[in-house]
Amino acid sequence: GGVVPEIASRKHIERINYVIEDALKQAKVTLEDITAVSVTYGPGLVGALLVGVGAAKAIAYAAGKPLVGVHHIEGHIAANYIEHQELEPPFLCLVVSGGHTHLVQVHSYTEFEVIGCTHDDAAGEAFDKVARVLNLPYPGGPQIDRLAKEGQNVYALAKPRTENPMDFSFSGLKSSVLQFKERCKRRNAEFVPADLACSFQETALKSLLSRVVYALDHVEGIRHFVVAGGVAANSRLRTLITETVAPNYPDIEFTIPPLSCCTDNAAMIAIAGTIAYQHGKTGSFDISADPGMELE
Numbered sequence: 388g389g390v391v392p393e394i395a396s397r398k399h400i401e402r403i404n405y406v407i408e409d410a411l412k413q414a415k416v417t418l419e420d421i422t423a424v425s426v427t428y429g430p431g432l433v434g435a436l437l438v439g440v441g442a443a444k445a446i447a448y449a450a451g452k453p454l455v456g457v458h459h460i461e462g463h464i465a466a467n468y469i470e471h472q473e474l475e476p477p478f479l480c481l482v483v484s485g486g487h488t489h490l491v492q493v494h495s496y497t498e499f500e501v502i503g504c505t506h507d508d509a510a511g512e513a514f515d516k517v518a519r520v521l522n523l524p525y526p527g528g529p530q531i532d533r534l535a536k537e538g539q540n541v542y543a544l545a546k547p548r549t550e551n552p553m554d555f556s557f558s559g560l561k562s563s564v565l566q567f568k569e570r571c572k573r574r575n576a577e578f579v580p581a582d583l584a585c586s587f588q589e590t591a592l593k594s595l596l597s598r599v600v601y602a603l604d605h606v607e608g609i610r611h612f613v614v615a616g617g618v619a620a621n622s623r624l625r626t627l628i629t630e631t632v633a634p635n636y637p638d639i640e641f642t643i644p645p646l647s648c649c650t651d652n653a654a655m656i657a658i659a660g661t662i663a664y665q666h667g668k669t670g671s672f673d674i675s676a677d678p679g680m681e682l683e
């Protein structure tokens with residue numbers, strides 16, 4: 388029902404050379420054509436990170452190219468520059484992935500300030516866990532997204548509460564879904580899975596967006612709002628942002644990345660590395676996998 392770290396690392400070892408060869412072939416370039424090698428070295432699962440860092444160092448060393456280390460979340464944020472080349476910091480970014488739920492003030496291409504974060508589960512993690520409660524396969528986010536379209540928001544679930552109005556919390560909501568299902572079972576009562584998916588999704592997304600709205604209302608000088616990460620692929624979240632949030636803020640620009648740039652991809656690490664390289668950053672060959680690396 389999720390990623391098994393040992394299997395993930397082994398698969399990375401098995402596949403990485405093929406992936407790199409294939410990427411070069413599809414891009415119609417050779418290693419000689421490349422300016423620098425960029426690699427994500429944290430945060431994440433240490434085994435998988437080690438394989439990537441090892442491969443990147445080997446390529447960079449053998450080809451005599453600089454090595455640029457990238458923070459995974461910096462990559463998610465940079466994914467927005469792929470389609471929106473006019474996008475420039477400063478902007479406020481909601482980062483919602485399987486491992487992170489952050490509100491980030493992107494002050495410049497290389498300076499980030501986290502002004503809100505989750506106290507427990509990440510948003511994507513909550514989608515994945517609730518999907519498991521509904522017996523849906525992993526990853527659960529796209530499954531809930533699809534099923535919720537067939538349902539209605541009719542079940543009252545626990546609304547996430549946090550002391551800091553820009554922080555997030557999803558474990559109470561996730562437990563509330565589980566308890567609801569167990570209560571139905573005990574009482575031999577039927578429930579409609581699509582309605583439960585829809586009720587969960589609406590509650591989770593409203594909680595995400597209430598933090599965004601608070602930040603837009605209270606943080607000085609925001610002119611641009613951007614989303615990033617796997618959960619940014621959620622169709623309902625995209626609709627809510629464009630149809631219910633954006634119209635209330637005519638002076639703020641809203642950017643949503645294309646679907647292909649939301650979930651994990653190598654292009655986002657490449658573009659983040661390109662930007663870091665253009666700003667004078669090249670990593671030494673001393674970098675190593677850092678599973679708990681901080682964005683700031």
Ligand code: KG4
Nearest residue numbers: 484485486511526528617618620621650651
């Ligand atoms: O950013 P990402 O690809 O990997 C991490 O860095 O974690 O995000 C993966 C997460 C998973 O939890 C997945 O269920 C969620 O993003 N996700 C979605 C959707 N597509 C992917 N969640 C809600 N709706 C979606 N359409």
Ligand code: ZN
Nearest residue numbers: 463484650651
């Ligand atoms: Zn990611």
